[in-house]
Amino acid sequence: MSIRTQGRAAALIGVLVWFATVAAQDLLPTAGRRSASPLAVSGLGIDRGLRPGTALRSVGKPLSYARMRANARYLPGSLIVKFRSGTSQASRAALLATVDGRTAATVSNAPFDVVNLNDDADPEAVAQRLSAQPDVEYAQARYRVHPLFKPNDPLYSLQWNYPLIDMERAWDINPGASSSVIVAVLDSGMAYTNTAFDFTQTTAQNIDGVVFPALGAVHLTFAAAPDLGGPSRVVSPFDFIWGDNTPVDMDGHGTHVAGTIGQLTNNSTGVAGMAFNVKLMPVKVIEGFWDDYFESPFFGTDDTVARGIRYAVDNGAKILNMSIGREGPPAPVVRDALAYAVSKGAFVSIAGGNDFADGNPLPRYAELATQFDGVVSVGAVGRDRTRATYSGTGSWLELMAPGGDVARSGVPGMIVQQTYDFDFTDTFANGPTGFKAPRFDVFEYIYYEGTSMATAHVSGLAAMLYQQGITKPAAIEAALKRSATDLGPAGRDDQYGFGMINARAAVRGLGIIR
């Protein structure tokens, strides 16, 4: 074979390699990844009802998150062009012909043209070329506009805690996770259903040194918190305090915490929650005053908590919120349960304790968080982004989140959510005076503060990350820490851990450079 022939053969091989590599670039890398993306699952429901007498409106597909993503930053195959006045139709047509463009049908209120291009044309590049032409005033791709999500819940303006962690811009990217994610709330129960229980207490009860009179037989009504969504939001509820599957809240704490995690949002009612599309799993593992008064058969102890953790994991919860804790000796039974949770792919957030001013005791559950990648301990900041005066500190502290601080910012500086109206539940607040049977069917938007509230923020954000594709507990913890806003001394410290969660930075993830 002559050198010339060899050269031609080399050229032919080169061209073939070229086609193969280009085809591989176009076909291989992203198709599988895209189809694997867990984001393309949720959609907003639309009312398809047609009222008599109204004209049928032409509507597009529902503006689901998946559809927005599919269309990316701008619509393919078209762009916007505004020609300078006086440019003839012939000149316009000639210009558009240079980019294989065709003017689309005239649209109203548009002193510009919408130009159709070939589907494979890059509208940004074409717009740049057209913009350089003297007859063109401007040309641009048809960039998609997405809502800067701000919930329409009327009391949302009271929720300083969400803007503090850049939650609104996080919702733009990930609007509240999806119902495929189950968040277990290991707490005092949850106001998730309408029901009633009969209790009988025939003897006076000494609770925390105060003697309360016997109420006899009482019929207590329970209602679902209106802004929480009722039983349809709930999966696999269980009550480890009364030993049944109706973990109604007889305190209000669990309902408040659940609200921050997943309160219905953008429903023109009340307040907003973080991951407002998730399913909630109420797992009652601690008792309140009324559970004690009516002598529940079980108590909120380490073994109860450990069982609750295992129950939640075994029933599909991927995020566990533990706005609970205790001081004192170690809790190996809880440690084992946490290890089980992480091994089963569940992420756990644990409150860091509210007793800084009372000697800053070591919170035993929160301390365990440092032993596992996938379990985090959470402290609280006030609306001024400084550590709440009550929030515990120590080497075990990992993350901070808004928990409120009434001492520095007054009541508006606390965390507001819907829960029971204390006037109807805390009849014990003044001791035996005025003591009467409670009602668990009257709700109000109430301010709480504490690392419990902070922990709920972390769980809500973790649920969003899980839904978005970070499905390993250790990776969720790493994402939360990496995206956190560093507070206090640079780097990790005992006052603020790795810093305050930054929801937007967390859900936006990492680019190549930025």
Added chain:
Amino acid sequence: MSGRMTKALAVSALLCAAAAYPSAAMAQQRPAPPASPRPGAARPAPRPQTAIRGFGDFGAERFAAGDTFDATLGSPTGIFFGGGVEVVLPQRWFISARLSHFQKSGERVFVDSGEVFPLGIDMKVGITPIEVSVGYRFQPRGSTSNVIPYVGGGIGWHRYSETSDFADTGEDVSETFQGYHVLGGAEFRMGRIFAIAGEGQWTTIPNAFEDVASSAADAFGESNLGGIAFRVRFVIGR
């Protein structure tokens, strides 16, 4: 074949043709050789002349930040299309200027301990290097070989752009980084004014991805935007 590729081909061909034209014109103006050399006399070697050539090329680059590109764009390798002009001096030195482009879509990710979690947020990355090279062609005077090895090196300015869905002001990236490269290859002459070359290039663009915690490059500990490229070059000109 995508439209983008078709256009890249067309542009490359135009570049080649445009750059090659002066060379062909010069060739026509050369004085004609003696009509009948004396029998037995040695044939004088053609006098080396400065040649201006055009070229188009395509090839694949294995990025130095391969893990980062693999995580976000689905491959540690990118396909570049390019073209440029080259001046070959009589002493066999050459100077070339080359413009190339790479563009690919992917998605933002989170990286933990090397494991990648795609987040479903579309991103688009483009790299447009402008490179100037100086080198030497190993073609002994009087040689009639059709294979001409060459080596060179130079400097480049690499325009890097990165855009993402949901990006706010200042979050997209459009920066130019300076890099350096060495290259080598072999050119196969396939006719009077046409040649094809196979070429390898090593490029370093140090510290392009530096100290940004919200970057996959940082997560992988990679900071160099360069890489190793292999390409096929089509040359028009003597």
